[in-house]
Amino acid sequence: MERFLTPAPPTLVRRPERWDQPLDPSVTDADVAWLRSRQPFASLDHGSFPKTTPLDGVLRNDCRILRCEPGEVLVREGDYGGSAFLVLAGEVGVIVGGLPAAYLGRQPAQKLSWIQSLSRWWSRSPHAEARSIDEISLDNTSGGGASLGAVDDRPVLLLQDYSAILNARGPTRLGPGEMFGEVAAMYRTPHAATVIASTEATVVEIRWQGLRLLRRDRRFADQLEQHYRSHWLRLHLGEISLLRHVPAGSLDRIVGSVGLRSYGRMEWNADFRQARKLAAREQIEREPVVAMEGHAPTDLIIIRSGFARTSQSYGSGHRTTAYLGCGHFFGLDEIVQAIHRQDDQPAIPLQHSLRAIGFLDTLQIPIETFATEILPYVRQSELPESCQRTLRAARSRRGTTGADRRESVRDPDPTQSQTSGSDHPARTGHQLDHTGQMEFIVQNRLLNGRQAMVIDLNRCTRCDDCVRACGETHDGNPRFVREGLTHGHLQFVQACMQCSDPVCMLGCPTGAIHRHPTTGVVQIQESICVGCGICAASCPYESIRMATISDRSGNPYRDSRTHQTVSKATKCDMCQSQPSGPACVASCPHDALVRIDLTQSRPLQAFLEQRGPWQRREP
C-alpha cells in the first residue's frame, strides 16, 4: 500500500442474491407441480414460507429430480455432501461401512518400494502430463466393476454387480418418501453410509439451502430435528470431552435442551472469492455474528464444524484474538463466572464476539442446563485456568457443597475413559503470538489447511528445488507453483493444504476427488475424474490445476465423442505413494519449506520459535 499516494478506488461488487444460480435450470413448472403432489411436499404448509422464498421457489431452484439407473452410486461413505436426497420412486440400498474403495473405482494409494519409486523416477516421461492409458481408464478387475456412465448427460458412477454387493451386505433399503444425506448436508459431516440405487429410482436432490428453507415448515422441521437429535446429537455430545462424565439421565436432558444453529453458506468458497477482494475490515463486517461482545452470556457455544473467530472491537474495527475450530468452546469463562459469582457481584458480559468464518455449525447449551447438568460433573482439570481460578474462589467462599458430587464422579467407567483419554482443558481457541499473522491466516481462510505448505522466505533461496522435486516424483509434472499469499517472511504456497473442510469435494459428480479414509489426504482418482473442473473452480486457494493430458508419446488424448482434449484435475497428493514422504519438504536444502497444520496455532508457533527470535519479529 505505502507505494501508492492515493487510496485504491472502491471495487464495486454486486451483492449475490438467493437463487442467482438455480441448482438445475431445467426444472420446469410441471416438475414443480408434480413434486408438489408428492409427499412430503404435499403436506407442507405454504403459509409458513415467506413471500420472498415461496415453496415453489424452493422446489424450482433448490431441488432437482434425478433419474437413477440401478447400481448408480448416489452417496459415498466419508464424502461430504451439500445435498439431501428424497426417494420418490424405486428403492435405494444403504451400505454402512466396509465397502472397498475399489468398488467405487478408487485405487487407494499404496506405498511404493524403493525399487518401484526409483524405476518410476527413472522412466518418467519427457512430455508434460503424460499418462498411460490404464492410468486414466477404470480397470474392472479390481472388483465392484465400477464404470463411468452418464444418465441424462449427468456423469455418474455405476456399479455393475451392485445386486451382489447389496445382497452380500444385507443393507437397509430406503423406499419412497424416505430421505438420506440430510445430516451430512445440514451439519457438514461426511456421509455415514454409501447409497446405491438398487432399482431404477427417482430421487429429488435438495441442496442444503433449500433444506433450510423447507424447515420453516414446523412439522417437516420437527421431523428432521427429532430424527437428528435422537440419533446423532447424542453421539456428538458424547465426543465432547467436557461432557465425558455426565450421567446418561442428564445427557438426555441436555439433548433435549441443546440448540443447533448453522451460520454462513455451506459453499462459503463462492462468496469468499468475492469477499477477499474487499478490505480486511469489510470482510470481518460481513461475517455472520454468533455472539456479540458485551452481551450477557446466555448459552455455552460449542463449535461442531466449520471455523469461527473471536474478536474484540479495537479502534473502529475488530481485532481477532483467536480462531476456533471443531470442538472448541466459547463463553466458558463468562458462564462459569456467572454461575459461581456472589450475589452482590455483577455478571461479566461476553469479552469477545464470535464470528463465523465461512460456514459454522454450533451446539448451544443454555446456561441453566450447563449449571445444573454439566458443570457439577466437570473435572476442574478439564476447565481452562481462568475458570479454575473462579471455581477455587467460589469453593473457598461457600463450603464444599459441590465438591462431594464432583468427588462421586471421580472415577468414570473405564469404557468412557478409554475413548476420552486423559484430561485436557477444554479448548477455547487458538492464539498466535502476534495478531498480524493470525489476522492474515484467518482472513485468508488459511486456518483450513491441515498440511499447508509454508515457506520461510528468510531462508528460501528461490532455487525451486521443491518444485523440481515435486515434478520428479510426479512423472515430471510439478503439482504446485512456488507462489502464494505472503505475510512477512512466511509464504503460504498454493499447494493443496488437505483442508479440514475440503470444499473441493462438494459436487464432484463421480467422487473422483476424495479423502483418504485414514490419512485424510484429499486425492484425485484420475480414472474416474471426468475433468469437469468443479473442484478446481471451487478450491478457494487455487491449489487444483486442470491439466490437459497426453499419452506417453506426447500426443494429447482426445475424447472419443467430443474430440476435445481430455483434462484431469491435478493437485498435491502429499506424495502418499512415495517412500520419501512429501518430496517438496525432503528436497528443501535450507529448511525453508514445511508442511504445517494451520487448523491449530501451536505448530506454526513452534515453527516460528525454532526459526529463532529475529524470525518472529513483525516485518
Added chain:
Amino acid sequence: MRRDEHELPAAPKNDRPGDRYQCGRLLNVDSSDPRAAGLCSCELGPTRTGRCQSERDRCHPALTWCGRARRLRIALFVLGVGALIAAGYGFGSTFFKPGELSRPHAQILSGTMESQRCAACHVQAEFSSWLLSASGPSDPNHFGADQVDRCLECHHTQMPVDLARHAHNLPLDRLDSIRLELASSPSSSLRNVWLPSPSFAMDEVACSACHREHRGTDANLSMVSDAQCQTCHTARFGSFATSHPPLGFWPYRDDGEGTRISIEFNHTSHWTKHFPAANPAAGAAAVKFDCRRCHTPTSADDFSRVTDYATACGQCHDQPLQQEAGGRFDLFALPTLGDRSRAAVSPWPQGALGFYDGELSALTLWMIDGDQATRKAIAGLAPAGASRISLASVDPSQPEQREAAETIATAIRSAIDDLSVRGGASRRLTSAPPYETQRVRSMLSGLPPQWLWDARQRWFGEPPSVASSQASLPPRRAGHAFWLASDRNRSNGDSGAPSDRDPDDSDDNDLLGLDPLTLGGSDPLADQPQMSTPSKASRVEANPEATLFAGGWYRDDRRMAITYQAFGHADPVLKAAVELASGLPEASDIRRQLLSSGPVAACARCHPGAASPADQSPHDLAVGYKGVPPRSNWKAHPVGVDRASFTKFAHRPHLNLPELADCSACHTVAPVSSGQRSTFGQPSDADPVTQVSGSNHPSGLRRDDFLPVSKALCAACHTSSAAGDSCTKCHRYHVSESPDRSWLGQTP
C-alpha cells in the same frame, strides 16, 4: 494486497523448472506485439528437445535456467577435463611432476629422456613411461627393482648395500646390544616424551622414510625432526638443554675395554708442570702451554692431532729418549752352563762353562719357541708370567733342571745353526705365523747369516752342524754373498776382482768357496791360529756406543751375544719389535718380555697404540691375521669425521666464536697429578651413544687429563632458538658410511 499487483495478471502457473525449455512466448516481451507475451494457446509446452508442440502458433522455446545451467556446467567440465588430458599428453611427466627435485637429483636426471625420468626412481612409473614413450621400460636391467635399490645404485658407496635397509645401517643384533646397553644405563630413565612406534620394521627402513623428494630445488633432503628421530628409540627426551643425557667423558678417551690409544701424552703434567704459565704460582717467565703448537689447524676444516715428533716433542724429549732407547737388545746371548752339563751340550764354548747363569732375551725366547720340549723346559725353569727367565736359578744338584738348561742350550745352538745356515728361511721363521715372521725378518734384515756362521765357528770352535740339512740349503741372497766375497778379498789379497762376476757366479763361487771351508780344513782363513782357537788377546772388545752411532747389530764375544744397539726415535728394529709384540697374544710371555725389555718399553710408553692396537679385532686374532692385519698406530689418528661414530663435531664453526677461540674454553685440563688419575668419572655415566660407536671416538684425549665437558657448556648456545638443538645437529644416522665394517666385529 498491492494495487499494482492487482493490475498485473498473475504469471502462468505451468512452471516446470526441471525442464530445459519453456514456452518462448513467456519471454518475447520485445516482440512487435507486446500483448503476445505469455499468451500461448498451447498447454503442452515445448518438448524436452526444445520443439514447440503447438500446431497453430509456433514459438521458439527458450531455455529455462535449468537448461542454461546444464549447458554451462557441461562446458566447464569439458574444459577442465580437456585441459587435463591435453596437458597430460602435451607435457608428459613435467606436467604431472608433483614438485621440483632437489638439485643434485635434478642434475642427474637432466640427462635422461623426458618420458623416463619418473621411472628412474619410481618402479611403477615404468608402465606409465612405457605408455608415454611407447619404447619399453626405461631401463630393462632394473625393471621391477624397488626404490631403495634404485637409490643404492648411486649411493652404495655411502653405506653397505646389504645393510642399507637397516636402521642406522647396523645389523639387528648390534641394534639389540645397543638397546640393552641403553636399558642398563641410568639415562634410560628419561622417557618423558610420548611418541608412536615406527611404522616399519627395523630392517625395512626405506630411504624415502626420511628423505622426501619433490620438495623443491633447494629443499633439505636430510631434514628430520627430533620426534621422527626418536620414534624408533626407547629412551626419548625433549630439548637438548633440559633432558638430553649428560655427555659423560665425551669427547675424551675412556680408558675402557678396547680403547685405542695412539700416542700417550699427559696434558695435565705438561699444563701444570712443564709449561707452568697456566698456574699463577709460576712467574711471568714461564712458558705458556699453547694447544695450537701441537694441534695446528688443517685445511680439513679441523685440527691436526699432532705435528711431527721433532717439533712437538723432540725439543725436550730427544735427549732422554736417546738415553732410554739407546739400550741393547739381544738376539742371542749364550748362557753359561755348569761343568756337569759339558758333556750333554757339547760342543759348547769353553768360555760359557762354569756355573749356570745367563738371561734369555725375549727374541731368544721367540727363536727357540718352536718345539714342545723347549717350551716345557722353559716352563720348568720359570713360572708362567715371570718377568725374566734366567738360568741362574738352575740348581745343579737337580738333574731335571740341569736337563732343562741343557735342552734350552741345545735349542739355542740349533736355532743359531738354523739361522746361520738358512737365514731368513730358517725353520722357525717359516713355521711362525706370517705376521710375526714378517716383523722378525725386518728386525733381522740388518744381520747377515754369515755373521752367525762366523760367530758359531768362533765360539764353538766348529761350523754349524748342517749335514742334516745340507740338501735343503736355500740359495744365499746376492747381497750377502757379495758382501762376504768382498770382505774376504779385502781380508787377503786373493786374485779375482768381484766386479767382473755376475751374481750367479758369485753364488756358485760362494758355495764352492764355502764348501771346502766347511768340509775340508783348507780355508785361507783357517791358517790363522787365533781363529781356530780364540785367545784372550785376539778377542774383539765391543764398544757399540762408540762405534755404532746409527745403531745396528754387533757381536759381543765377551758375552757371546748377538746384540742390537738401538738409537733414538723411530728406530726400525725397535719398531719391528714393538709391532711383533703387538701382534702376539696378550697372554704370551714373549710379548711381555719384549715389552718389558728396556728400549722396546721406551717405545711402547709413548706409543701405546702401537703396542696394543685396539683396532685389531678379536676376529682378526682368531683367524690368525688372514683378515686385516692389525695396524699398529704409531701416528695419532687424525681429528675429524669418524664416519663410524653416532656423534659428530666440527671445531671450526665453534672457533669462530671469540670466546671459544682458545681450546681451553672447552677442554679444561684437569689440575691433578698423574698419581690421582682416573679418580673421577665412572664408565657407567659415560654417554652411551658415543661409547657404543665402536668405542673409538676421534679424540684420543685421555679422559682423566681433562675435566669432562659439561652439557651446560654446549646448551648455552645450542638451543632451538640459537645454534639449534636438533638431534641431527650432533648425531649422525648413517653410522657406517664406509663399506669397511671390520670394527663392527661381525663376520663378513
Added chain:
Amino acid sequence: MTANALAENVTRQRCPRSVSDPVQPPPTIIGQPRYTFALRRWIAIGITAAASAALIWGHDLIRHSLGREAVFSGSVLAGCLLLLMLLGVRRRLIVLPLWPVSVWLQIHLYTGLFACIAFWLHVPTWIASGWFEGGLAMLFLSVSASGFYGILLSRSAPRKLTGLSVQPRFDRIVWHRGQLAIAADEAISALPESADRCVIETYYRRTLKPYFASRPSWHYLLHPTGVQRRRLLAELNELGRYIDRDVSSTRDRLAAFIRHRDDLDYHRAMGYRLRGWLVIHTAASLVLAGWSLVHVVIATGMIH
C-alpha cells in the same frame, strides 16, 4: 420409519469419534528440523572440531613415526570429496527415503569445512608445487571458495529478497517485465486528452518506455543499486509541477511500476547470483573429481 433404522445401523457400526471428522489428525509439522538452528550449528561445529582434532592428531602421529602422512590425509580428503559429491546425488534421487536434503546439506557444509582442514594438512602451502598438483590445489580452493561464498549468500540474500514487494519466480521474471511494460503502456494510453497529458506521455516515451522495454544492464546485475530507481522517481516527481490531480494518479502508478520493475531487476540480479555460484561450484567440483582421480591413481602408483 426406516431412516431411524438406518441411523441405528449407523450408530451401531460407526465409532462415535468419526462422526464429526473421520480422519486422524495429521502430523503437525513435516520437515521441521529436530533442533533449533543455533543448537544444530553448535552440535555440528563440535563434531567437526573433534573430527579435525582427531585428524591432525593422527596425521602428526604418522608423520612422527616416519609413516606416509600424505597418504593418510590424502585418503581422508578423497573420502571427504566422495561424501561431498553425495549431496548432488541425493538432490537428484529425491524419491528415495534417505535423509532430507537439508540434513545432507548440513553434512555437506561441515564435511567441506573438515575437508579444508584435511587439505591444509595434505598441502601445507596454498598452491602445491608442480603444474598438475598446483592446478588440483587451485581447483580445490576454487570449489571451497565458491562453496563458502554460496553458503554466505544463501543465508544473506533471501532476507534482502523477502523485503521486496513482489516474489516472482526466476523463470517468470522476464514475463513479469513484459506485463509491466504492457501495463505501463495501457496506463498512458488510458490518459484523458488534456494539456498535461503530453507532459507525462513525452517523459514516458523518452525515458520510461525504453526503461520498461529493456532488460537490466550488466553492471546492475553484477552490482544492483537503487540509483536508477531513485533517479527516475525523482524525475517523475518533478513533473508534478506541470500536471494536475487526475493525471498525477497515473504518474503515481508509473512510480509504482518503476518500483515494481526495480524489484524485478533486483530479483533477477540476486537470482543470478544465487544460482550462478552453484553452477560454478558444481562444475568445478566435477572437474576436481576428475583431476583428483588421476592424482589418486598416480599417487598410489608412485608411492612405495
